[in-house]
Amino acid sequence: MEILKTKKHMQEWSVGKKKTSKTICFVPTMGYLHQGHISLLEKGKPLCDELVLSIFVNPTQFGPNEDLDTYPNNIENDLRLAEAAGVTVVFLPQKEEIYPDDFQTRISLDFLPDHLCGKSRPVFFGGIVTVVTKLFNIVMPDVTIFGKKDYQQFLIIRQMIRDLDLNIKILGGEIVREPDGLAMSSRNAYLTTEQRESALSLSRSLKMAEQAIAGGEKNSGVIVKQLTAFIQSFSQTRIDYICFCDPQTLEPVKFIDKQTLLSLAVQVDKTRLIDNIIIDPIQ
Ligand code: AMP
Numbered sequence: 001m002e003i004l005k006t007k008k009h010m011q012e013w014s015v016g017k018k019k020t021s022k023t024i025c026f027v028p029t030m031g032y033l034h035q036g037h038i039s040l041l042e043k044g045k046p047l048c049d050e051l052v053l054s055i056f057v058n059p060t061q062f063g064p065n066e067d068l069d070t071y072p073n074n075i076e077n078d079l080r081l082a083e084a085a086g087v088t089v090v091f092l093p094q095k096e097e098i099y100p101d102d103f104q105t106r107i108s109l110d111f112l113p114d115h116l117c118g119k120s121r122p123v124f125f126g127g128i129v130t131v132v133t134k135l136f137n138i139v140m141p142d143v144t145i146f147g148k149k150d151y152q153q154f155l156i157i158r159q160m161i162r163d164l165d166l167n168i169k170i171l172g173g174e175i176v177r178e179p180d181g182l183a184m185s186s187r188n189a190y191l192t193t194e195q196r197e198s199a200l201s202l203s204r205s206l207k208m209a210e211q212a213i214a215g216g217e218k219n220s221g222v223i224v225k226q227l228t229a230f231i232q233s234f235s236q237t238r239i240d241y242i243c244f245c246d247p248q249t250l251e252p253v254k255f256i257d258k259q260t261l262l263s264l265a266v267q268v269d270k271t272r273l274i275d276n277i278i279i280d281p282i283q
Contacts, residue, residue: 001083003090007138010091014140023048026141028132031055032072032186033081036176040145041085043173052139053082054091061127072189106130112156115250116263120240128153129160136168144168149175149183151276183275190271198234198268202275205230209262213281218256220244231266240265247278256281
């Protein structure tokens with residue numbers, strides 16, 4: 001496994017592979033790898049000749065009061081896990097490599113970022129789409145894989161690929177959970193034992209909603225009220241949003257009579273957690 005730290009080396013490597021008709025699968029991450037990340041690498045491994053992982057904590061997607069400075073890292077462990085997953089190259093740039101002092105471009109989308117996480121994190125998706133575009137230009141992948149835990153991010157990157165005619169196939173990876181249901185996240189490392197208990201309110205809410213809908217409840221407002229009371233009954237929780245919406249457009253849905261995305265964001269003390277499920281109601 002090679003570790004490349006500059007754009008030049010990464011691009012030269014990719015151009016070399018293209019010349020010999022090798023295909024490249026790319027999984028971008030912010031590191032502190034867990035089984036959720038590994039599942040994306042495992043999905044990508046058989047699809048292409050080369051498997052590239054990037055580890056870069058992207059400063060432009062963090063707001064002023066968010067956790068950029070404390071974001072967890074353990075690069076030695078990440079490299080061990082990457083090698084075991086069959087990664088051929090890790091792209092590991094420094095901040096200055098991606099954002100030189102005179103950097104001034106930002107890519108934006110018109111509609112998808114107006115919903116869910118975009119409402120409370122105004123710079124978030126602009127930062128993500130910009131860095132992912134740069135990473136695509138540096139790594140030049142044929143295939144890229146994003147986790148559906150960050151469902152809105154997956155939709156936004158898919159849309160950006162379409163809108164900008166990028167010749168990249170995007171695939172989504174299913175959410176990987178801890179045995180008790182908590183969606184895996186690098187940020188779970190912040191949680192104390194008590195907060196970890198509160199964090200379970202997210203995945204349990206999704207199950208509750210699924211059961212309510214299977215039992216015939218179709219009014220999203222009624223279920224949102226139930227889930228709000230449930231999540232608030234756990235200590236240190238502050239709900240950012242609980243939203244039933246269209247899985248393609250993310251427009252809010254009042255009556256759940258077709259496939260619907262239920263997406264949640266909850267702050268447990270200072271740790272912001274998200275989770276989601278796609279629900280198919282019994283017609
Ligand atoms: P991050 O390092 O958190 O930016 O995540 C990098 C990639 O891993 C993104 O495509 C995430 O959606 C994906 N990912 C993170 N957590 C999970 C999970 N629990 N299950 C599946 N994919 C995940």
